[in-house]
Amino acid sequence: MTKISPKIALHDKVFEVYLEESQIEKRIADMADQISKDYEGKRPLFLSILNGSFMFAASLLKKLQIDSEISFVKVASYQGTETTGDHTELIGLNEDISNRHILILEDIVDTGLTIQSLKRMLTDQNPASLEVTTLFSKPEALQVDLMLKYVGFEIPKYFVVGFGMDYNGLGRNLSSVYKISD
Ligand code: IMP
Numbered sequence: 001m002t003k004i005s006p007k008i009a010l011h012d013k014v015f016e017v018y019l020e021e022s023q024i025e026k027r028i029a030d031m032a033d034q035i036s037k038d039y040e041g042k043r044p045l046f047l048s049i050l051n052g053s054f055m056f057a058a059s060l061l062k063k064l065q066i067d068s069e070i071s072f073v074k075v076a077s078y079q080g081t082e083t084t085g086d087h088t089e090l091i092g093l094n095e096d097i098s099n100r101h102i103l104i105l106e107d108i109v110d111t112g113l114t115i116q117s118l119k120r121m122l123t124d125q126n127p128a129s130l131e132v133t134t135l136f137s138k139p140e141a142l143q144v145d146l147m148l149k150y151v152g153f154e155i156p157k158y159f160v161v162g163f164g165m166d167y168n169g170l171g172r173n174l175s176s177v178y179k180i181s182d
């Protein structure tokens with residue numbers, strides 16, 4: 001296991017350890033057990049949202065005990081100029097998801113707007129089921145009514161990095177999760 005520095009600097013900010021790799025891996029193992037039970041015989045298709053969820057996806061899939069598939073997609077958002085709000089586009093989905101059991105894999109749900117628009121786009125393609133698996137969620141930041149089926153850790157409104165998550169491009173490679181120091 002990599003040695004953990006208690007504090008690190010990324011760009012202009014200092015971060016401190018929030019969750020160690022072993023705690024994160026243990027929680028992901030529990031999530032994998034639960035998903036393996038719930039999706040036995042259903043051959044789920046995981047849609048891993050890039051970039052942030054790559055490390056969570058790798059860890060979770062190694063721990064699953066059932067047949068499954070994975071595809072990596074990107075959600076691009078454009079700031080809307082009209083009052084109708086933001087526009088979101090889904091990039092990289094080549095699979096036919098109709099009648100498939102779909103599990104979205106996300107690193108962290110903040111306002112929930114990304115997942116909400118993604119769910120709308122995917123629902124249009126008639127999956128057999130559509131659920132969300134996220135490593136982190138910030139319930140206090142949630143702005144929409146969203147059902148998250150599998151949540152690794154519910155956290156306060158901290159800005160966090162590591163285990164796939166970044167601060168302006170840095171920090172994704174960290175194997176522990178760090179929160180901003182104040
Ligand atoms: P939402 O649409 O507000 O839920 O934003 C979700 C996306 O914002 C996540 O997929 C992350 O890419 C990013 N994000 C939200 N909170 C954090 C954080 O604390 N650290 C790093 N990225 C974050």
Ligand code: MG
Nearest residue numbers: 050051052107
């Ligand atoms: Mg993300």
